Structure formats: C-alpha cells, structure tokens
Amino acid sequence: MSTSEMDDLRWDNNNHLYAIGNSSNKLAVFTVTPTSWSWVATYTVNKPLGLAVQPLPLPWQ
Structure with missing residues (x-):
C-alpha cells in the first residue's frame, strides 16, 4: 500500500x-x-464522494 491521504474511515x-x-x-x-x-x-475508485459500510444481512431480508 502506498502512503496516500485518506479522507474517511x-x-x-x-x-x-x-x-x-x-x-x-x-x-x-x-x-x-x-x-x-x-x-x-x-x-481504485473513480472520483469517490464518500464511504458507507452496511453490515450484512440487511435487517429486512
């Protein structure tokens, strides 16, 4: 991994x-x-706007 600036965790x-x-x-x-x-x-992500993580399974499934 390179030393890239990270904006969201x-x-x-x-x-x-x-x-x-x-x-x-x-x-x-x-x-x-x-x-x-x-x-x-x-x-590689083209022009990311943000980050969201959803645990699976989804509650309504």
Whole structure:
C-alpha cells in the first residue's frame, strides 16, 4: 500500500477498516484486531464522494 491521504474511515462488524482517499481515488481495506492489523487490498475508485459500510444481512431480508 502506498502512503496516500485518506479522507474517511469506516468499520464493519468483521474487524475490517475501510479508508477512502478522495484525491487519490483509492479505497484501502484492512483487518484490525486488538492485537494486530493487516492490509487486505487497495482498490481504485473513480472520483469517490464518500464511504458507507452496511453490515450484512440487511435487517429486512
């Protein structure tokens, strides 16, 4: 992973941290626990506007 500026961070219910950089067009995903962290992946996102994380399954399903 490169050293890109990240503008927004979100967690899910499975120890994943999502970080998005608006100017870098990057979405980085990490696994984070109380004792460790690891990089999972980096994705290119064309002109991101924000970040939302929805745990699955959805309550109405």
